Amino acid sequence: MDTQSVRTQIRAAIKSIPKPIRKGKIGRQLHEDITAALRNLTEFRIVKEDEAKFLQAQMPVWRDKKNNEIEPTKTQRKIDIVVYSVDLPIALIEVESDLNDLQLSGISNRRGHYDVFSIARSAAGHYFHSYKSLERMAAAAMYYHLRESSHNYSQESAVEYLESLMSDSPTDHNPSKLPMFLVSGSCRAMDHGILAPRLKSLDAELICLP
Numbered sequence: 001m002d003t004q005s006v007r008t009q010i011r012a013a014i015k016s017i018p019k020p021i022r023k024g025k026i027g028r029q030l031h032e033d034i035t036a037a038l039r040n041l042t043e044f045r046i047v048k049e050d051e052a053k054f055l056q057a058q059m060p061v062w063r064d065k066k067n068n069e070i071e072p073t074k075t076q077r078k079i080d081i082v083v084y085s086v087d088l089p090i091a092l093i094e095v096e097s098d099l100n101d102l103q104l105s106g107i108s109n110r111r112g113h114y115d116v117f118s119i120a121r122s123a124a125g126h127y128f129h130s131y132k133s134l135e136r137m138a139a140a141a142m143y144y145h146l147r148e149s150s151h152n153y154s155q156e157s158a159v160e161y162l163e164s165l166m167s168d169s170p171t172d173h174n175p176s177k178l179p180m181f182l183v184s185g186s187c188r189a190m191d192h193g194i195l196a197p198r199l200k201s202l203d204a205e206l207i208c209l210p
Contacts (some may be wrong), residue, residue: 003090004057005180006091006179014038014093014183017034024097026031030095031048032088035048038083044090045083046082047083047084048081049080050081054078054144055077056076057076059076060159061073062117064204065107068117077136078095079137089158089178089203091179091180092140092179094140094185094199095133099114099188120138120142120173121165122167124173129195129200134182139162139179142174143155143158143162145176150192170202172208180204182207183207185209187206
């Protein structure tokens with residue numbers, strides 16, 4: 001299936017939904033509305049909070065910005081929406097009410113803040129400034145690729161591979177070429193700039209609803 005065609009159809013479906021009238025934390029409503037819009041694309045199968053093919057129990061997905069250490073995962077993190085063609089995953093989608101935890105420098109002081117570093121690094125050796133939802137997709141896509149392509153796959157070796165990765169290229173960070181969409185109910189002017197290097201490294205898209 002043509003990746004660009006898939007990307008175009010999914011992008012159009014996401015952008016077709018009306019933004020909820022109410023203000024505040026609208027992520028859950030957006031999640032439901034995006035799922036409904038995607039299910040109108042009858043050639044695809046849409047799965048909410050996928051548990052089957054991606055993040056397994058206790059698989060880490062990001063670094064804590066306070067100490068640069070990989071944050072442990074106690075249970076299982078789930079991707080908000082996975083798009084399948086039959087049983088083949090063809091896109092990942094995460095939904096946020098806003099991206100207000102992103103900071104130009106430092107870290108958000110809000111408890112349970114969503115701004116994080118990536119486990120992988122840039123070609124210059126720096127961790128990417130990122131968001132929990134974006135790193136869920138990044139880690140999930142890499143773990144999926146390694147699991148599908150390796151006969152000696154283990155969670156430990158997958159995490160080690162991600163830790164060792166230094167690149168700016170989507171070929172390295174997203175080798176399965178899975179389209180990734182981070183959808184936010186609102187964005188500030190600086191949000192695109194902060195996330196741009198990480199989005200580019202994954203060939204991922206940030207969609208901010210008007």
